[in-house]
Amino acid sequence: MTTAALIVAAGRGIRAGGGLPKQWRLLGDRRVIDWTLEAFRNPCIDHICIVLNPDDTDIWQEFSAAPDIITAQGGSDRASSVRNGLKALQKYSIDKVLIHDAARPCISRSLIENILLSLDTTSAAAPALAVTDALWQGDNEQVIGTQDRSGLFAAQTPQGFDFETILAAHTSHTGTAADDVEVARAAGHPVHIVSGDANNIKITRPQDFARAAEILQIKERDTMDIRLGNGYDVHRFGDGDHVILCGVKIPHDRGLQGHSDADVGMHAVTDAIYGALAQGDIGQHFPPSDPQWKGAASDIFLRHAVRLANEMGYTLSNIDCTLVCEYPKIGPRAEAMRQTMSDILGIEPSRVSVKATTSERLGFTGRKEGIAAIATAALVKA
Ligand SMILES: Nc1ccn([C@@H]2O[C@H](COP(=O)(O)OP(=O)(O)OP(=O)(O)O)[C@@H](O)[C@H]2O)c(=O)n1
Ligand SMILES: C[C@](O)(CO)[C@H](O)COP(=O)(O)O
Numbered sequence: 001m002t003t004a005a006l007i008v009a010a011g012r013g014i015r016a017g018g019g020l021p022k023q024w025r026l027l028g029d030r031r032v033i034d035w036t037l038e039a040f041r042n043p044c045i046d047h048i049c050i051v052l053n054p055d056d057t058d059i060w061q062e063f064s065a066a067p068d069i070i071t072a073q074g075g076s077d078r079a080s081s082v083r084n085g086l087k088a089l090q091k092y093s094i095d096k097v098l099i100h101d102a103a104r105p106c107i108s109r110s111l112i113e114n115i116l117l118s119l120d121t122t123s124a125a126a127p128a129l130a131v132t133d134a135l136w137q138g139d140n141e142q143v144i145g146t147q148d149r150s151g152l153f154a155a156q157t158p159q160g161f162d163f164e165t166i167l168a169a170h171t172s173h174t175g176t177a178a179d180d181v182e183v184a185r186a187a188g189h190p191v192h193i194v195s196g197d198a199n200n201i202k203i204t205r206p207q208d209f210a211r212a213a214e215i216l217q218i219k220e221r222d223t224m225d226i227r228l229g230n231g232y233d234v235h236r237f238g239d240g241d242h243v244i245l246c247g248v249k250i251p252h253d254r255g256l257q258g259h260s261d262a263d264v265g266m267h268a269v270t271d272a273i274y275g276a277l278a279q280g281d282i283g284q285h286f287p288p289s290d291p292q293w294k295g296a297a298s299d300i301f302l303r304h305a306v307r308l309a310n311e312m313g314y315t316l317s318n319i320d321c322t323l324v325c326e327y328p329k330i331g332p333r334a335e336a337m338r339q340t341m342s343d344i345l346g347i348e349p350s351r352v353s354v355k356a357t358t359s360e361r362l363g364f365t366g367r368k369e370g371i372a373a374i375a376t377a378a379l380v381k382a
Helices: 032-040 057-065 078-092 109-118 163-172 180-186 208-215 264-277 299-311 331-345
Strands: 003-009 047-052 069-073 096-101 124-130 135-139 142-147 153-155 159-162 192-195 226-238 242-245 248-251 314-324 352-357 370-381
Touching: 003 032, 003 078, 032 047, 032 096, 032 109, 047 057, 047 078, 057 069, 069 078, 078 096, 078 163, 078 180, 096 109, 096 163, 109 124, 109 159, 109 192, 124 180, 159 163, 159 180, 163 180, 226 264, 242 264, 248 331, 264 299, 264 314, 264 331, 264 370, 299 314, 299 331, 314 331, 331 352
Parallel strands: 003 047, 003 096, 047 069, 124 192, 314 352
Antiparallel strands: 096 159, 124 153, 124 159, 135 142, 226 370, 242 248, 314 370
16 A cells, blocks of 8 residues: 655745744744654655645755655645645555645654554544534624534544545535545545544644644753844935835935935844844845845845744844934824834734934934934844
């Protein structure tokens, strides 16, 4: 009997936040995907196929070079990603396939074996836990009804199938599906429920990383790895009818001069993140001599810094930015600036501070020759 594991890893992990899709983030000293893969790199699995998002170019290179991995391109939803993975496995004469979320890194070898065992006697088997909590309907933070929980189960993966059965079911399925059991059932196939594992959680929200680390018994660091960085920037006034500060366009009788859009606030925040990482400054990553950055929107720089932080295993904790100018008035726009930067940073607005001060008409900011900004960034190792 030839077996395969099909691991879907093409999602963006929006609910988990953190800038980088959850399957590429670190859990201890390894990525989520590495824990998942380890469980499937075992003698009862002959082939492993990983379904990847076309945007994850570095990851494609890594897995295309791995001798024991088959790669397939992800689709716009989980069901289409699975379908593409099944098609990529077609030429390997697979008898049984286990379809698993990359985002479930705590999967145990014994659960994998239990599903495979069930497939000896049935064509579809999947793990689930009987619902033990009471179930309510809610609306607007009010309980508006209760739901009988008897016979209800919370579904998990890996979901196991006869390969040709699930390939045919997925090929003929139209529309989306929460999981492959739904696809199999829509094609008329009964699915056997195998006892799931409470530890086999899916990382869905930010707090699930800590729970997964606990389950995997990843040793907590003796001290937290916290990094602080500061950033400082100045742009002079020149001709123009607006300025852009922390991503917000403000009508003004002068403009700020600079190679990019001269968003002095966003530059200071970007440099604070580079500083925390000891990774130089904006000028190093985006040289002013390079014409492609002329007039560039500064969110490009900030997004790059956030990505670098995530790749180095850090999560942004908070940002504090102070703009130093006599005019324009920042107060009425500070909320919009916080919101704009929190969207780019991938953290809550409550973790982004934008404030302003004048310099009591002293110095170049006091003489209204330009605007200065100073920022602090705090990063923590996830
Ligand atoms: N188009 C998609 C969507 C999801 N997945 C994968 O399906 C699994 C379960 O999906 P979910 O937890 O919903 O992941 P995301 O779609 O990444 O999360 P979110 O909905 O928060 O963006 C994940 O391993 C995810 O990578 C996939 O391969 N292709
Ligand atoms: C397949 C699945 O993991 C079963 O629990 C789940 O349905 C996929 O994730 P989502 O959160 O429902 O998108």
